[in-house]
Amino acid sequence: MHTIDIRQGQPDDIASIEKLYPAAFPEEDLLPLVRQLLAEEPGILSLVAEAGDAMAGHILFTLCAITGSDARAALLAPLGVAPQWQRKGIGSSLIREGLNRLKRDGVAYVYVLGDPAYYGRSGFRTETGVTPPYPLPEEYRDAWQSLSLGSVLPPDHGTLVLPKVWMQPALWGP
């Protein structure tokens, strides 16, 4: 078993990232989104998990705002772990390291649209106050989650204000 190193993504990680996502998500082409998000630097946080020379996982957070609030927020997406490295704690470590760095940078709240069974393990809870930029279908309601990085509860209303990359309804529906 290799030691897993988590570090900030670099421009020359792109070749490994372009292999990782199709392997982790064989039925979904996330690469156009990932490429556009990586171009949003410094408005994103990109972390990679390395096992020796291999890229085992990658996570992206997009920095954003909430209407009616001065708080800084972030959206977690996507997160991918290469199939041979799944269920070894790498996804959880990428989330934990991302949350630590965002907290250090003054981000107060993190949002995610994902499986509550998975993200609940990292402390995310279903969010009903702040909404995504597009209404979610009923079956996604439990999947919209948030986590406070401080002791203050997230605002009880508002909408995430995200860069243009995220303003595509298809990213928020089945």
Ligand SMILES: CC(C)(COP(=O)(O)OP(=O)(O)OC[C@H]1O[C@@H](n2cnc3c(N)ncnc32)[C@H](O)[C@@H]1OP(=O)(O)O)[C@@H](O)C(=O)NCCC(=O)NCCS
């Ligand atoms: C989902 C994913 C990011 C998790 O990363 P990981 O490094 O494999 O997960 P961890 O090792 O941190 O945590 C593993 C635990 O989470 C749970 N888990 C893993 N994948 C899960 C999933 N899709 N849904 C619910 N729970 C899941 C398991 O219970 C597992 O615990 P166990 O091994 O004790 O049963 C990774 O498996 C992956 O990239 N999968 C393919 C793509 C995907 O479905 N991504 C969804 C996130 S956007």
